[in-house]
Amino acid sequence: MNPDWFTFLTHRNAHIEQKRVLHFGQPAAELAQAASGSVLIDLSHLGLIRFSGEDAQNFLQGQLSCDVRSIDSTQASHGGYCTPKGRLLGSFLMWQDVSDNSYLMQLPVEQVETMARRLKMFVLRAKVSIQDNTDDFIRMGIAGKNALALLQGTLPDTAISPVPLAVTSILDGQVICHSENRFEIITTSTQAPLLWERLNKHTHRAGAAVWDWLEIREGIPAIFNATQEHFIPQMVNLDIIGGVSFKKGCYPGQEIVARTQYLGKIKRRMYLAHLDIDSSQDIAAGDSLFGTDTGDQACGMIAHAAPAPAGGVDVLAVIQTSSVEAGPIHWKTLSGPQLAILPLPYSIT
Structure with missing residues (x-):
């Protein structure tokens, strides 16, 4: 500073x-x-x-x-x-x-x-x-x-x-x-x-x-030290907010980013969610998330978190789309606090 x-x-x-x-x-x-x-x-x-x-x-x-x-x-x-x-x-x-x-x-x-x-x-x-x-x-x-x-x-x-x-x-x-x-x-x-x-x-x-x-x-989205090399751009919705060009030339990772866009379904997306927990709890980027369809295997990760004005914590979380569709998503363990998925200001479908 x-x-x-x-x-x-x-x-x-x-x-x-x-x-x-x-x-x-x-x-x-x-x-x-x-x-x-x-x-x-x-x-x-x-x-x-x-x-x-x-x-x-x-x-x-x-x-x-x-x-x-x-x-x-x-x-x-x-x-x-x-x-x-x-x-x-x-x-x-x-x-x-x-x-x-x-x-x-x-x-x-x-x-x-x-x-x-x-x-x-x-x-x-x-x-x-x-x-x-x-x-x-x-x-x-x-x-x-x-x-x-x-x-x-x-x-x-x-x-x-x-x-x-x-x-x-x-x-x-x-x-x-x-x-x-x-x-x-x-x-x-x-x-x-x-x-x-x-x-x-x-x-x-x-x-x-x-x-x-x-x-x-x-x-x-924000990438922190704890989440470096965990996400491709589409997972954090960079393609939706204009952070990826599919018409420019090569750059590191371009082939994989383009192949994901055109040849395969994007299996993970970034969601906005709320956790009804005390904001003093140590929720941070890199924390694992668990869903009913994956059992003890993590289905996602916290990308960013901040206290919400009305209480609790709002987060951006990268999660398997199939896990979101299947049922509740929980923080840290399968029995941990449940995420309430909220609408983003743009569509991820």
């Missing part, structure tokens, strides 16, 4: 551990506001990798699952980075920095070092620079039914696009529309305090878990 920004947030009662804002003193109230009001969230728990140089686009096009040529300073894209066997090493959001046309990849901060190191292995003679820019930009999220109006009021001379994954340029930064009621501001450490204070007049500060919950409810 940027040192100056860390100081700024701690002076505003932020409780921070390992570059992550846990809360601002009232975690339950902050989560409740996510469901009924407008929230302002620091996003330092997300890392940022910059790809620059004249060969950056061609290099990334040959490494990632998304169509990098469709990404520019006005349009972001979800995407994935796979092993040659088609297993995801990471998933991300990518856009171009309007200031120099370099590419910015946003993903969980715990993955930045390993992802950057692996991608550097394949640069060879290409004119590409790969850098950890996590602390070079301040990123904050604003969400709620009034999010767009609040942004427009704070940035009156800029027309913020409300189209999902649209990127709007602002003074010393950019705004990304994640969804109709959720936006992200990317800016400098100089501009960030002023924007934060203006937005905070009409919003409630909230911890990183609130952003996690919003991502989960929108069905946006």
Whole structure:
């Protein structure tokens, strides 16, 4: 986390551990506001990798699952980075920095070092620079039914696009529309305090878990260290949200990803679900799931989890479709708490 920004947030009662804002003193109230009001969230728990140089686009096009040529300073894209066997090493959001046309990849901060190191292995003679820019930009999220109006009021001379994954340029930064009621501001450490204070007049500060919950409810996958190489892109619905191009050329794992799409039924998908348990229970990415049709053999895995405003925990879980159809799915053991499957904002059929 940027040192100056860390100081700024701690002076505003932020409780921070390992570059992550846990809360601002009232975690339950902050989560409740996510469901009924407008929230302002620091996003330092997300890392940022910059790809620059004249060969950056061609290099990334040959490494990632998304169509990098469709990404520019006005349009972001979800995407994935796979092993040659088609297993995801990471998933991300990518856009171009309007200031120099370099590419910015946003993903969980715990993955930045390993992802950057692996991608550097394949640069060879290409004119590409790969850098950890996590602390070079301040990123904050604003969400709620009034999010767009609040942004427009704070940035009156800029027309913020409300189209999902649209990127709007602002003074010393950019705004990304994640969804109709959720936006992200990317800016400098100089501009960030002023924007934060203006937005905070009409919003409630909230911890990183609130952003996690919003991502989960929108069905946006995240790959963590615990789930690396467990899923192909279709298992986490990357193909549905535009994170896989089936018209571009080769990239690591492309043959397997394409064969799965065209020749075989996708046997596992990512589902949104709720667990009616105490949110203090240690539910985490990588936890196994069990169904009545598979007995003591796991039928799925937790991909992401966060406390829900009304209690319990909401999760994204990759599960065998046949197991979901067959009956109840349980956490950790066949006799463990049962998942209540919820509708995603998009169709997986």
